[in-house]
Amino acid sequence: MTEQQREELKQLHWMHRPKxxxxxxxxxxxxxxVDKCFICGRFYLDEGELEKVAGRxxxxxxxxxxxxxx
Numbered sequence: 001m002t003e004q005q006r007e008e009l010k011q012l013h014w015m016h017r018p019k020x021x022x023x024x025x026x027x028x029x030x031x032x033x034v035d036k037c038f039i040c041g042r043f044y045l046d047e048g049e050l051e052k053v054a055g056r057x058x059x060x061x062x063x064x065x066x067x068x069x070x
Contacts, residue, residue, distance in 0.1 A: 017037040032052045032053050
């Protein structure tokens with residue numbers, strides 16, 4: 001895939017939810033900018049945003065995640 005093709009795909013899918021494909025908008029949640037789909041109501045969190053929104057240290061979520069890893 002060429003750089004131009006990658007850029008075209010990025011622009012086509014930018015700020016669209018991966019599962020339903022609808023456009024997301026950035027909102028403020030607990031002083032953290034997160035992306036929300038107003039069609040299905042779900043949120044998309046970038047790396048590190050879950051910890052910021054929940055107010056928990058990263059190590060807590062690493063432990064929880066490791067519990068689900070096979």
